[in-house]
Amino acid sequence: MSTYGGYALGFVSLFLIWQLASLYLVSSVLFPPPTVVFRKGWLLLRNGVLLEHLAASLRRILAGFLAGSLLGIPIGLAMGSFRSVRKLLEPYTEFLRFIPSVAMITVAVIWFGIGEASKIFLIIYTTIFIVILNTAAGVAAIAPNKIRAAESLGATRAQIFCHVAMPATVPYILTGMRLAMGNSFTTIVAAELIAANDGLGKMLWDGRLFMLVDEIFVSLVTLGLLGFVVDRMFRWSIYTFAGKYSPAT
Amino acid sequence: MPLVSFLDVEKTYRSLQGADYTAVEHFNVEIELGEFFCLLGPSGCGKTTVLKMLAGFEAPTTGQILMDGRPVTGASRDRGVVFQGDDSLYGWLTAVENVEFGLRMRHVGKTERRERAMRHLELVGLKGQEQKYPAELSGGMKQRIQIARVLANEPKMLLMDEPFAALDAQTRALMQLELAHIWRATRTTVLFITHDIDEAVTLGKRIGVMRAGPRSQVKGVVEVALNGARSRTDDGFLRYYKEVYEMIRDEVAKSIAGAS
Ligand SMILES: Nc1ncnc2c1ncn2[C@@H]1O[C@H](COP(=O)(O)OP(=O)(O)OP(=O)(O)O)[C@@H](O)[C@H]1O
Ligand SMILES: [Mg+2]
Numbered sequence: 001m002s003t004y005g006g007y008a009l010g011f012v013s014l015f016l017i018w019q020l021a022s023l024y025l026v027s028s029v030l031f032p033p034p035t036v037v038f039r040k041g042w043l044l045l046r047n048g049v050l051l052e053h054l055a056a057s058l059r060r061i062l063a064g065f066l067a068g069s070l071l072g073i074p075i076g077l078a079m080g081s082f083r084s085v086r087k088l089l090e091p092y093t094e095f096l097r098f099i100p101s102v103a104m105i106t107v108a109v110i111w112f113g114i115g116e117a118s119k120i121f122l123i124i125y126t127t128i129f130i131v132i133l134n135t136a137a138g139v140a141a142i143a144p145n146k147i148r149a150a151e152s153l154g155a156t157r158a159q160i161f162c163h164v165a166m167p168a169t170v171p172y173i174l175t176g177m178r179l180a181m182g183n184s185f186t187t188i189v190a191a192e193l194i195a196a197n198d199g200l201g202k203m204l205w206d207g208r209l210f211m212l213v214d215e216i217f218v219s220l221v222t223l224g225l226l227g228f229v230v231d232r233m234f235r236w237s238i239y240t241f242a243g244k245y246s247p248a249t
Numbered sequence: 250m251p252l253v254s255f256l257d258v259e260k261t262y263r264s265l266q267g268a269d270y271t272a273v274e275h276f277n278v279e280i281e282l283g284e285f286f287c288l289l290g291p292s293g294c295g296k297t298t299v300l301k302m303l304a305g306f307e308a309p310t311t312g313q314i315l316m317d318g319r320p321v322t323g324a325s326r327d328r329g330v331v332f333q334g335d336d337s338l339y340g341w342l343t344a345v346e347n348v349e350f351g352l353r354m355r356h357v358g359k360t361e362r363r364e365r366a367m368r369h370l371e372l373v374g375l376k377g378q379e380q381k382y383p384a385e386l387s388g389g390m391k392q393r394i395q396i397a398r399v400l401a402n403e404p405k406m407l408l409m410d411e412p413f414a415a416l417d418a419q420t421r422a423l424m425q426l427e428l429a430h431i432w433r434a435t436r437t438t439v440l441f442i443t444h445d446i447d448e449a450v451t452l453g454k455r456i457g458v459m460r461a462g463p464r465s466q467v468k469g470v471v472e473v474a475l476n477g478a479r480s481r482t483d484d485g486f487l488r489y490y491k492e493v494y495e496m497i498r499d500e501v502a503k504s505i506a507g508a509s
Binding site for chain 1: 304305306323324325326328329330332334336337338339340341350351353354355398399402404
């Protein structure tokens with residue numbers, strides 16, 4: 001209960017400081033107070049424009065994030081478990097993870113056009129390496145005695161993989177996914193800024209183009225709130241569904 | 250023919266920086282079928298090293314280990330292991346799921362394996378705790394889950410690495426009693442590692458005393474001819490205690506001098 005109280009207080013103070021700053025400190029049309037932003041946001045919500053952009057961004061993030069995780073988890077497990085796979089794939093992961101997804105936007109647009117495919121490709125790209133790296137690190141962190149115990153209880157290598165390596169790695173996988181979710185937000189906005197017909201990034205870009213400062217702020221606040229809510233949901237699901245996978249023991 | 254023979258076993262740990270370390274050398278010992286063999290030695294002398302080789306987790310550098318006349322080449326369900334710490338339990342499984350792990354891997358039906366797991370949990374005094382996760386159990390309880398997990402799998406032999414070292418004196422005494430009881434009931438061959446003379450004399454049918462490392466060996470084997478429940482106040486118990494103590498005293502001194 002006190003957590004919620006804390007959050008509420010935190011948010012209220014954030015908007016209060018913003019309000020005061022924009023009224024008395026930098027009183028300018030370029031820095032609208034939250035009251036103006038929320039009124040504008042309410043308007044855009046009522047006429048459906050905001051929801052349309054929000055849905056477009058969210059759809060891309062979810063599709064790319066899920067695909068990237070579904071690809072990254074088995075690859076990470078295999079890389080963590082088998083030396084040969086690690087040696088084979090490390091050049092790819094170690095090379096590509098240093099090319100930021102934002103730098104891949106141009107290539108993505110050239111390859112896939114400005115439609116959905118390029119966005120989803122970019123989110124997959126930004127998700128997959130973090131998930132792979134965390135998953136592989138999780139496998140490496142398994143206490144050797146867990147594997148040895150399974151061996152002397154008669155488990156086969158395949159069984160050890162499914163019944164020991166995989167569950168022991170769950171907390172690391174979830175942490176990787178959570179980090180990847182954060183990065184997906186960065187990537188989607190950048191991609192939509194450059195090439196998109198809708199989405200929160202497109203909204204930002206239009207705001208700049210037509211000097212709609214209020215709309216820019218509506219988009220920013222929406223991003224912040226959306227990220228906050230999604231991350232809370234992630235933490236909550238880690239807590240409820242994976243509490244027993246806690247790394248302790 | 251003994252169940253297990255160590256034939257002139259040597260284990261040298263290769264080091265990337267610094268000198269290699271020969272933990273044991275010319276290590277010879279035989280363990281008979283159905284006996285409770287205690288391996289006793291000062292800290293760092295190579296007890297865990299010996300257990301890891303017999304378990305099949307690590308190969309000897311030279312020499313051979315035979316079980317049933319066949320060389321040990323890897324881990325097998327013939328040799329169930331109770332580890333020194335509690336990091337071998339599966340934190341995502343409940344107590345009973347941990348205990349039935351081996352049976353599940355061998356595709357024993359759900360009702361049968363649950364029934365067998367519950368029986369073994371009861372045997373180690375953990376009835377009523379079966380739905381708890383390891384993180385919710387005390388150190389002594391976790392150790393008992395390890396023991397139940399191994400017993401439920403019915404191995405030919407039990408390898409136990411200081412299973413009670415981390416317990417308080419009372420719990421430890423209780424666990425020793427339980428283990429002695431289980432052994433008398435099942436007559437499974439046991440290799441029990443400890444650095445505690447009292448524990449070795451309480452449990453062992455024979456006690457192998459190891460020298461201080463490096464190049465540790467079995468210095469001598471004491472046969473404990475005491476039957477049934479043993480009491481620390483018996484003359485016989487004290488006699489064996491003294492015999493083992495005389496044997497190990499110099500080794501502990503060497504081990505401490507070597508470490509400083
Ligand atoms: N993986 C390893 N690499 C290098 N040296 C090792 C390794 N494992 C053990 N040693 C060394 O071998 C010696 C014996 O270790 P071991 O763990 O077998 O001792 P122990 O008798 O079980 O000790 P304790 O009673 O403290 O558990 C020690 O000096 C240790 O430093
Ligand atoms: Mg040890």
